[in-house]
Amino acid sequence: MRPVIKVAVIVLALLFLAGCWDYQEPDQTAWVTAIGVDRGRENLVTVTLQVAVAAQVAGGEAGAAGSPGETTVVVSMEAPSIPSAVELAHAWVSRRVDLSHARVVIFGRELAETDFERFLMLLTRDRFFRPSTKVLVANGRAETLLRQGDPVLEISPALYWTQQTGAWDVAEFIPRDGFGPIIVDTKSPGAAALAILAGPEREEDSPPDPAYKPEGSHVGGTVPRRGGAKIDIMGGAVISGGRVVGVLNGDETGIVKMVRGDFRQTTKTVEDPLHPGYFIVVEVVLREPPRVDVRIDDDGTPRAAVRIMLEGDIHSIQSGEHYERPERVPIVERAVEESFRSDARAALDKAQHEFGADVFGIGYHAKRLFPTWPAWEEFAWDEKFPDAEISIDFDFRVRRIGLMRETVPLR
Amino acid sequence: MASPRLGFNEAVALTVIFLSVKVMISHLALMFPLGLSATWMIPLMHLPVGLIGFAVLAWLLNQFPGRTIIEIGEELVGPALNIFFALVIYVFFTGGSALVLRQSAEFMLTDFFPDTPISVVAATYMVGAALIVYLGLETLGRVARIAFPFLIIGLALLILLTANLWQPHGIYPLWGPGILELSWVALSTLGVGVEIFFLALAAPYLPQGRLLPIGLISVLAAGLVVAAVILASLLVFPYPVVQEWTLPVFAITRAIEWGGFFVRMETLFLPLWVFSALLAHATALYLSVATAARALKLPYHRPFILPTVVLILAAAFVPPNFPAAMDWGFAFLVRWSFIFLGVIVAVLVAAALLRKRQQGKGGKTGRRPGRRTNHT
């Protein structure tokens, strides 16, 4: 036993002398929290890296004493590819650039609409890019987006991105998928992917028009708001055939999420069916997973009936009408369903006729009808999707009415 | 030297780890293009063949209690042919071990230590494996027994942590390439189970009469483990994407995401890879070394450790690159190994049957004791 141990010890000792190859001190590393990719100005791509300033983020006593500085540094460079850009960054970033903590990769819309997949693929082989990384499409250039400055509520930029993109479960207009599902959707026959759409805060207000508009009728970069962080996230970019084919606004994104089963909750403001000009506000959550029923006609045309079961609470009834009574609740229910139905029609119309891409993932349900993979491939769902007859139906039930049982009218 | 003893639990733990370590290397990645969305059924289809195959092997071994397949071969087909058989077995396990070593080392490099020389990683693996083989089969079994619950719980945790990413459509179309095609694929990849051959060399050290249950339980457990891992990979990355990864299990480990905190968990599961790989390397090394020692009728296996380790390390660097190592490994271990070892076992079983029939004719009293005196 002893000679072997001695030999092992000697071998290990020799290895120790040889050095530690991957040894990397964290304080000699520049931690990148977000990557931006744009069509290049002087080379193939413009790569933007958002680097966290650890001393500021760690803060503590040192930070309290001095004035809080910037928590991030943003650098952009022109390079033929993303890894070369990382190497290039060492020309003026004094630390070793490490991408393993990048939470988001943001693609400029111009690049995304032409060469999205080519550059996405540049990243997927590397170990720092993981299925949970979020993919964002910037409404504009990614570089401009990242240069918008530091996050507001969060000290750590990484936490900011995690929190911001993680809000998909409270806001219907933020798509859920990270890079993993996106890659599955873009590469599987029978589906298209939906990436998060982001934009810099709009520079000037739109012309005044104080009429009713649903809050989800915008996309990232045009959200009517003031103050806070400089980046909006709303709506989704539809990726099909390796590029972004179009965008969905917030409400349409909500519908897609419902059909896919990613939807959690939303707040809906609908017009009072009996009192035009007055509004009812309901909180909507998913009651059961959506039911998708796909059949294929003899001539090969797919027919799909999607049924989405929702339930919710009444937040407010402006008109004071007593919809809370059990026999009158259905009036509200029908109004909400109708509102969803019109969003669904818009989304379906866009998907089928504008993009020609099954962003709802109905193809995944159709897949079950085929016994073997070759048969499924042969069916060519993506070609048949635009002509498919698809209906999306909603079933909304009011469950609770908040703290008030009945409104007493004003006198 | 007291002969080592491998208890029931130790034997099962070691065999299951040895059989199912292939989920940790790239063999699976090359299964997906064959089995498509029904790849998870392949290990289940292997199961009946494996169970019956092992029952046959166990019958053969039980005819000659206290001996390994090498000595049985010598008894049945004579030393000349048996040396050839032993050589085939030795080459097979040495080569297979080399290819697996290369893959596990390449995996370490790709995913954790990009700047470390591969020779260092491979050598470190082999130092661990050689040391434990030096310490003996008993120690190997005990370490496997200690590690086994951790490995199983770790793997189960890994699979369960991906539960929120499962996309149920991943297993459709249900029959993948079609039932016939799938059966053919299952048949042509039977080699994934040849590691059960380990028991043919460890048989004398197992508890009396427990060989058959040990083998059957191991085959069953390993089949289920492999099927579960494949199923989880398919559910997280449905078919066309799952074949992209060099290591599907690792891909799903990287995909784990429970809120903002439980992400990037692959390092947490690194012990799973290292421990299973070390145990598998050690078992394969033991197999090669024991084969050599038995074939040359030496009572000790230790003198063969160093040469075999050198041989394995040298052979591990024969493939020029990682894809070649993957392809060769798949062809060698999954496609052809079953034919080589299957033929050897078949010849021995046939010889044993023949002999049995002759003896049955020869004398009515020629029961067990009589036959045993013939042999010794």
Added chain:
Amino acid sequence: MSWARTLARLLVFREPEEPRYAFTAGRKDRPRERGPGADAVEDKKNKLREGQRVDNLLEQDRLLSTGLDENERLLRQVFRHPENKDLVLRPFSLSTDPPRRALLVFLDGPTDKTVQNLAILQPLMLLAGLRLDRDLDGEGPVPGAGDETAREALLNRIQETLLPGNEVTTAASFKDVASEVLAGNTVLLVDGLDRALSVETKGWATRGVGTPRAEAVIRGPQEAFTEQVRINVTLVRKILRRSSLVTDFVKVGQMSSYQCAVLYLDDIANPDLVAEVRRRLESIKADYVNESGILEQFIEDAPRGLAPQVLATERPDRVAAALVEGRVAILLDGNPWALIIPATFFSLMHAAEDAYVRWPFGSFARLIRYVGLGLALLLPGSYVALVTYHQEFIPTDLLLAFTGAREQVPFPTVVEVLLMEVAFELIREAGIRIPGTVGTTLGIVGALILGQAAVAANIVSPILIVIVALTALGSFTIPNYPFSLSVRTLRFAYIALGSFLGLFGIMVGLFVHLALLARLTSFGVPFFAPVAPVTRGAPDHLWRGPVWEQECRPDYVDPLRRRRQPRVSRGWVRARKKDDEEPGGR
């Protein structure tokens, strides 16, 4: 060679003096007959020869002679009397008729003077004539006669009627006499008798039974072994009042033989195990085995193993519990630590209290202890590995905190960790060696200077203090001191592995570590016994099952009786009858 001498002088500044003791045995460069050393050499030779002679006297079991003067002369030689002031030779005369010359031999110190005066001198000098031969009438002529029977009769008479000492034995050889005297007994030599009588007069100072210092508990007995083997055996016997408890004495060591008690339950312990323990103890041919730690190293299966293979304890209740399980205990005189054999990994991780508190809490304590073991062994190494190799695993915010905290620290992480670990080891070692009176300063030095100031001076990052503190806490939870020493040392190996190959290195190291441990045996019992190999027994290794489930003794000890209590050990529990009330009824 003058230049060499000059150089040497320059290096050591002066020529070394000749050693005063003549270390000349093998030196050839100096003639023996010349110089001032010659006499010393001769002296030494004489001394050696003399020592040899005495040794022969003892080793050849030379018997006592009948002449008192001859015996006295030889005993003086044996004990180097004129120089050795401890030996007392007290001549007196027996008040028999006619009076006989006699001699008491004893050591001043370990003997009890009151006992000597009252139980030996008084009866022999004053009362010997009182019971004149009354009982021995039938045994023929007593006094004077030089023949065998007369001597025998006199010896018997002295032993049976004249010496009221509680334990009187006879000694026939010089060796026996010497060992009796050394054991603190008083030896009586009588002129004309070729045998001596040894009277129990041990009276050396001992420490009282105190509380356990290394194995403290809250619940449970607060008694610990002390330095006297007799007292220690008593402490065990007090708990285990069973006639089958055997105390078997073996002498170990050559220079100074120590009494070593082997305790076992004759009806439970495996006789092979007992025989093996005896065999190993008796075979020891060592100079000086005065401590159970030394004895342990002599009888371990693998002295180079990475863990102790014998369980040392200072608690009589633990010894009693081990004996009941079928184990064997070794108690060494002059030592408050008992050795329990065989020991397994799990028994090293158990504390006495596990069984004394209710079982969920006993199990929880064990769980905490295993966590502590993991922390103590792997935490610093894993910290180095994670921070320098696997940064992607660390949550980003934590990583940024690490990075920010380390900005000002000039050392690499490994150096930082080694620095603090070594500092901690220094504190710990100093804490043991420090004289009690200045003990409080250690806390100030350790906590304030090393903890606070090192961080303030940017020598280490604050996070590292947390790591070191956790490691220290973990290592203190290991209940077995020798085992915690092993863990504490191996921690540095893991730091090295972690800094060299990250977690991969640590894992390979752990694998090798496990393999080396799995190969260990303790008197043939595998180190990881109930788990690998799997053996049957009660639920008492990883977790502590309820007491009423402890039905069997551990199988790996192979006791004579396997079952320790019936399936239903709580006799008061009423067996459930068919028409009992339904659950929730009543």
